[in-house]
Amino acid sequence: xLLPHVEGETWDAIYIASVPAFLCSLLALxxxxxxxxxxxxxxxxRDADGNDIxxxxxxxxx
Numbered sequence: 857x858l859l860p861h862v863e864g865e866t867w868d869a870i871y872i873a874s875v876p877a878f879l880c881s882l883l884a885l886x887x888x889x890x891x892x893x894x895x896x897x898x899x900x901x902r903d904a905d906g907n908d909i910x911x912x913x914x915x916x917x918x
Contacts, residue, residue, distance in 0.1 A: 900910045 900908045903909050
């Protein structure tokens with residue numbers, strides 16, 4: 857509709873660019889996590905009231 861003379865080249869460019877973009881974002885995630893693990897360590901998961909729920913079971917039916 858927007859590019860009537862283009863026959864799939866736009867989607868080819870998106871698919872080709874998405875793999876390197878994913879790899880770069882994954883690399884950035886790992887690098888930043890490793891660099892900030894001392895200055896800002898991960899906190900325990902908490903509920904809306906601020907209570908620690910990291911030891912609770914996810915599924916309580918069994």
